[in-house]
Amino acid sequence: MNESQNKYYVNGKVFKCNLKEPILLDLIQSFLNNNDSSEFNIAVAVNDVLIEKYRWKKKKICVDDKIEIVAPFFGG
């Protein structure tokens, strides 16, 4: 696996990681530095499509996929 295969766009920035399998859950855990995702109340979209939490384990991701990891924030 070369370096370019591990390049994704997470929250608008290039994110590189070495995943054994290109699975969304693994990428999320890598992004969160292996912290428990439930602590952050996150939701995730891949290429502008919501991926529900129960699908993270099976969702395959591709190089250059655009991934959004969001959470509640102060707002009016």
Added chain:
Amino acid sequence: MLADDLLIDGIKFKSRLIMGTALYPNVSILNKSLIASETQIITLAIRRLNLASKESFLNQLTKKFKLLPNTAGCYTKKEAVLTAELARETLETNWIKLELINDQEMLLPDPIELYDCCMELKKKKFCIFAYCSDDPVLCKRLEDIGCEVVMPLISPIGSGLGVRNEHNLEIIRKMCTGKIFVDAGIGKPSDASKIMELGFDGVLLNSSVARSLDPVTMAEAMKLAVISGRKGFESGLIEKRKNAMGSTSFSGKISNF
């Protein structure tokens, strides 16, 4: 007096004041302000996760509220629908305050994109709180397609200009039989009171409290203003007259000098 509870999506609320959570000087003042306001519903945004934040937004709240996520900053239907879906996923609520703006300077709602988006979100079973302009026909159309709450502005977001077109608000209240809140433009407690006197069902505000010199006291003032205006409306305001109508009887007056 009969209980004057507000019913939204089948849930009863005592407070008719929805509070935003942005722009407070710090989290402690935010929490104290929310408590002082006695609000039961708060708004929040959905934003990219910031790993530098030590604690999640929800963990910083000291009291439990019904959460109303918004689509603040969205310009397109596509963006707003995805934001709503992300909000539902993370917060496990189908409530969404739909904001679709048209420009950066005035942050005015885009009525055409908004209407289209409401149709889409209805299909996806969302409970919509539609932030819109103070156009009576648009408000009525949003109500007719099933928005749970229609929320016209009274002036631009964060402007504090208060009621600019009272006549429109009167027409909106007359035309719409469902729940109408005012969102955006409130500057002072008397604005909130005025809106409630017009028979609106509630008020959503943020900047007028968060940016005041003393947000906690202002939050309490807004709470009292909403209650005062509502009680005034419920009591039946007297009709306006062009001429005076004395309250003290002339009968029994000592004499005419």
